[in-house]
Amino acid sequence: MAVMSIADALKSAIAEEMRRDPTVFCIGEDEDIPGGMGGAFTVTKGLADEFGFERVINTPISEILIAGVCVGAAMVGMRPVADLQYSDFLFCMMDQLVNQAAKMCYMSGGQVKVPMVMRAPCGATNRGAQHAQSPESYFVHVPGLKVVCPSTAYDAKGLMKQAIRDDNPVIFFEHKLLYGSSRKEAGAINASSEIPDEEYIIPFGKAAIRREGKDITIVANLLMSHRAIQAAEILEKEGISCEVIDPRTLVPFDYDTVIESLRKTGKLMIIHEDHYNLGWGAQLAAYIAEHEIYLLDAPICRVAAYDTPIPFSPPLEEYVIPSTERIVKTARVLAEM
C-alpha cells in the first residue's frame, strides 16, 4: 500500500501495462523528453528510462497525426496510449477520433479492432477559454468510443489499466486540478488514494457510491464529484442527506446504480463542469425521464458550467463553473420541493 496522486497512479498503471504487454506504447507531444515535464502534467515523465524511446514517442505538434498513428498502429496489434496535453486539442484530431477510431470496427464489418487510449487533461485552471474545457459530452455522443473520467487515484489506476486492455478506443479524461502532480495549481484538490500493491482493474460501467444518503441522489464526475462530497457534508449538517454517485465512466454508463439510489431518494441532481446545454447530464436526465420518471418526487436538477466559453478572470471562472456553494444552494431548493 502506498499513497499516490492521480498523476503517479496513472504512471504506475501505464508502466505496469507496458511491462506486461509489449504492444503497449506511449505517444504524445513532450511525452518524455529528458529534462522535460512528461506530457504537460508529469504523468509520463521517466517512462522512457525504463522503456526506451521506441515505446515512449515524442511527436511533432501534429494532433491529426497522433490520433491517426494510434488508429493505424492499433489496427495491427499495438495498444497506443496517447497524451494530448489539454483536452481542448481533441478538436484538432476530431476527424480521426469520430470518423476513424470510432467507426473502423463497424465499417469493416467487425474485421478489425482499434484498442487505443487518448488521454485528455481537462478542466478550468485560469488559462482562458482554449485551455479550460471539459469536453466529455462531445465524445459520449460518438457511437464506438468509450469515455472514462476518474476522480480518485485508486480509480485512475484501475480504470487506466482497463482502458489499455479494452479492445476499443477510449477517451480518458483526467482533471488538471485532481492530478496532485508536482505542477501546483490554485484550487487543486487532493485526490490521492491508497493504492494496493496487488494488481487490480476497475471494469467500465460501474459507478462508485462516494457517500450514502437518503434525500437526494447527486451524480457528479471528476472535480465535481469532490465538490458534491463537500456540499453533501455541508448539507448533512442541515439535515439534508445526499447520496453522491460518481459514474467513473460515461460510456458505458451505469444507469442502474443511479436508479437504485433514486428508489430511496426520489430526487436527482446532476453536476458537471461541462456546459449545461446538452452536457452529459442531459442524457442521464432524459434517460430517467424516459424509463424511471415515476421514481421522481421532484423535478430533475442539473448544475453545470454556464453556456459560455470559460473566462480567464479568476472570479469569473469561479462563477461560471459550479461551486460547492452553488451546489449547496441548489440542493436546498431541491430538498424543499
Next chain:
Amino acid sequence: MAVMSIADALKSAIAEEMRRDPTVFCIGEDEDIPGGMGGAFTVTKGLADEFGFERVINTPISEILIAGVCVGAAMVGMRPVADLQYSDFLFCMMDQLVNQAAKMCYMSGGQVKVPMVMRAPCGATNRGAQHAQSPESYFVHVPGLKVVCPSTAYDAKGLMKQAIRDDNPVIFFEHKLLYGSSRKEAGAINASSEIPDEEYIIPFGKAAIRREGKDITIVANLLMSHRAIQAAEILEKEGISCEVIDPRTLVPFDYDTVIESLRKTGKLMIIHEDHYNLGWGAQLAAYIAEHEIYLLDAPICRVAAYDTPIPFSPPLEEYVIPSTERIVKTARVLAEM
C-alpha cells in the same frame, strides 16, 4: 410566388444576400466550377456567373483552411457562407469551429464578432458511415454557435437569410434527402414550398407547428419532421392526435412552443436522425424534466438513430434510422400510457 426546392430556395437566399450586401461571399470545395456541380448538391451552382470568382471561391480540399478563412474574414467585416459538401467533414475543421469561431467574440471581451455560416449537408443516403451523419448535437453543445436545421424550402430560405445576417457563427444543416436538387436520391422527400416574391426572413428560435394535435407532442427536425407528419397522419386514423413541432433552430431553442403544446397533450415524443445517446433530444427531455415535469402525463419518449455508425446496406440503414413505422409504433405505446 414560385414553387422551389430547398436547393433552389437556398440558392435564392444566398444570391439575394450577395446582391444586398457586398461583404457576403461563398467559399467551399467545388463551390462553383464551370461545368461542375455547385458544391455537392447544386446549391451554389451558377452563382459565379453573377458574382464572379472573387465572391464564389473554389478552395483546395483543406477544411481547416476553409473554416479558418471564414473566421478571419468575418472578423474584419466579411460575411462568409461556406459549404462543406458533407457534414461529416465538420470534424476535420472542428478546432476552428469550437475553439475559434465560437470563442472569439467572448475571449476578446466582445471586441469582435464572427458572422459566418457553415453549410453542412447531413443525413444518411446509402453512402456508408463517413458520409451519413446527422451531427447537429455536437454543435448544439458549443456555447457561441447557433444551429439551424430547416425542413422546408420556405424555412430554408428565410433561415438562410437570417443566418447570413446574424452576427454570430451559424452551423446550417441541410438534409440531403430534402434538397430536391437535380441530384436524385433514393428515399428523397419533396420539401418544396411556395416561396413569396417579397423578401422575408425567419428569426431564429421560433419553432413551427407543422400539425396541431391534442394527444401527443412530437418534436422532430429535418427529415424526421416529415416522417413525424406521415406518422401523425397514420395515427390520426387510429384516433391518436399528434401535434408536430419542428424546432427549425436547435440553438436558440424554442422551449416555449413545446411547453405550450405539452399543456394540451401532456405527452412528449422527440425524434431525430442524430444518435440516441446525448442526441439533441436529450437536452429537450432534460429541460422539460427540470422545468415542466408536472406537465407530463407519461414518460418522455425519444426515437433516434441507434447508437452505431450508419451502416451502408440499405435495409440496415433503414433499420438504424427512425422510420415512420417505428415512430407510429412508439406513439401507439405512448398514447396508451
Next chain:
Amino acid sequence: MIKIPSKERALDMYEKMYLIRAYEEEIYYLFFEGIMPGTIHQSTGQEACAVGMLYDLRKDDYMATTHRPAGHDLAKGVSLKSMMCEMFGKAEGCCKGKGGAMHTGDFTVGAMTANAIVGGNLPIAAGVALAFKMQKKDNVVVCFFGDGATNEGAFHEAMNAAATWKLPVIYACENNLYSATTSIKITCNMENPAADRAAAYNIPAEVVDGNDVLAVNEAARRAIERARKGEGPTIIELKTYRRCGHSRNDACGYRPKEEEEAWYARDPIALFRNRILEEKVATEAELAAIENRITEEIKEAVEYAKNAPFPALESALEDIFWQGGND
C-alpha cells in the same frame, strides 16, 4: 521504355488490370440500371497505378486506400465476390454490407478498410508503418491518395512524421488532375502537388507515368525495397486520368475535351495490351481467353451477389464495440 517482364508476370498483371476495368464497367452498368444503392467513385483509367504499385507487395504487407478503392482492393487481392456483395450491401460483403462502396477492404489480404475522408488514411498508414517498425517486421504499407488530398493538413502531418521516423510506407499519389470537379491547378500552384512537396520533408520522390504499368511497378519496387530495408518513406506521384466521372452521374463538364481526348488515347490497358502483342509476349487469343474468363467471373459474381441475402437487421447493432477477448 521499361523492359517487359516474363510472360507469366505480364499476363498476370494484364489480368489484374483487366479485372479492374471489367469490374468497374460492370458496376457502372449496375448503377445505370438503378439496382445498386448509394454512389460510386470508379478507378477506370487508373488501373496501372493500382496494379503497378501493389503487384510486388506481399500478402501481409498493407494497403490503405480512399473513396476510390475498388482497383486497389482487387489488385491487393480482395475477392471479387466479396467486393460485389459489399456493393449490394449483402451479408457476404467483405464488410458484411456495413461498409459499402467507399469502405471496402479485407484485412486478411492486407487491404485496409477504405477511407472516405480525403487525407484520412495518410496518418493511419503512418501508424501501421510505425507498428511494423516497432514489431520489427519487414512489412511495408502502400498508401494511395489523390492530388486533391495533398492539400489536406493530414498530408503534411503524415509526411513529416513518416520522414522523421523513417517509416516503411510508400505514399502513392494518383494525380488524375482533378479533385471532384476542381482542377488541381487552381488549388495548388505546384506542378506536381505531391512530388514537388517531398523535399519539404526530405522524402525521396518520383514522378511516374501512371498509365504505364511497368513504369509504375519499377518505381514501386524501388520504394518497397527502400522501405523494407528501413530506409524510410517514398512519395510516388503517378500521372493519370479518370476515364469516368468523379462519381455516379458526373459527365465531367469541367474537363476540356482536348485534355480528355489526349488522355483517353493513352488508355493504360490498351497500352499494355499492345506492348504484349507487339513484343509477342502473348497472342491475341491468349489475351482474349483471359478477358473472357474475367468477364465470366464478373457475371457470376454479379449473379451471386444479386441473389445473396441481406444481413439480418439486428446485425446493424453488432460490431459497434469489439467484443472479443484480448488476443
Next chain:
Amino acid sequence: MIKIPSKERALDMYEKMYLIRAYEEEIYYLFFEGIMPGTIHQSTGQEACAVGMLYDLRKDDYMATTHRPAGHDLAKGVSLKSMMCEMFGKAEGCCKGKGGAMHTGDFTVGAMTANAIVGGNLPIAAGVALAFKMQKKDNVVVCFFGDGATNEGAFHEAMNAAATWKLPVIYACENNLYSATTSIKITCNMENPAADRAAAYNIPAEVVDGNDVLAVNEAARRAIERARKGEGPTIIELKTYRRCGHSRNDACGYRPKEEEEAWYARDPIALFRNRILEEKVATEAELAAIENRITEEIKEAVEYAKNAPFPALESALEDIFWQGGND
C-alpha cells in the same frame, strides 16, 4: 551588417524592445510572487522579432499571434495598462479579463486576439488577408508562429492557400529551437522548418537572425512591400531563442547548457544597445533615460492593475453572442 537607422527610429525601436523585456521580467516576478493567476508563456529574448517585424506596419494592418503574445501585442501598440489589467483578470483588461495571458489583443490597434491553439492563427490570418484583398484595401497581416507550429496541418493548409491566392500575409516563424520541451530537431528533419518548406508552396522565404532587430526589420519591410503590392505572401524564419522557460516554472532542463550560453551571449537588446552606443547614435544617458521611463511606466501599470476592479460576475454571461445590430 545592416545600417543603423535614424536616431529617432533607432531609439524608438530600442524603447519598444526594452518595454517588452521589462514587461516580461515584471510579469515573471509577479508570478513568482504568486499574485498572478494562471500561467504565462514569455517572449524574453525574442524582442527583436516582435519589434523588427511589426515596426513598419500601419495601425490598420493586422497582427496575429500565439500563446506567447505579449511582445507582439506591445510592439503592435496594445497599451501597457490594458495588457497588465488583462493579466490580472481585471475589467479594464484589453479583453475585459475574459481572455487572459494567452488571448491578449486589441483590434483598435490591429492586434488580433491571441490564439493559444498552436497553428490555429495561421488559417485565420489567411482569412483576414483574403478579406483585405476582397475589400481592395492595401492592408497586410503579419502572422507569428513557432517552429513547432510548422508541423501542424493548419500550417500546410494555410501556406498553400496563401500562395495560391496570393494573399497579403507575412508568415513569421520565430524558430526558438524548441516547442515546449521538445527540440525541433527530433520532430522535423529540415534545417529550417518554415523556410525550407516554403518552396513546397512557391512562397518566397528568408532565414534571418532573429536577434538582430535591424535584420528582422529589413526582411519585414521587403515582405510588407511585396504584400502591399499584391505580390503575395512571404515566409520569414527568425532564428531566435527563449531567455526563459516555455511557461511558468520551467527550468529548461532539456536544453544543453552550451547552447543556452551561446544564445544568451547574443541578447537582442544588448546587441542593439551596443550598436547604438558604438555608432554613437545616442548616449548611455539617453538610453538610461528611456529605460527609467519604461521602468516607471511598468511600475505604474502594475499598481494600477493590482488596484483595478475585477469584472462584475454577471459579465461572465455577456459577449457570448454578439448582440449588436448589423454594421
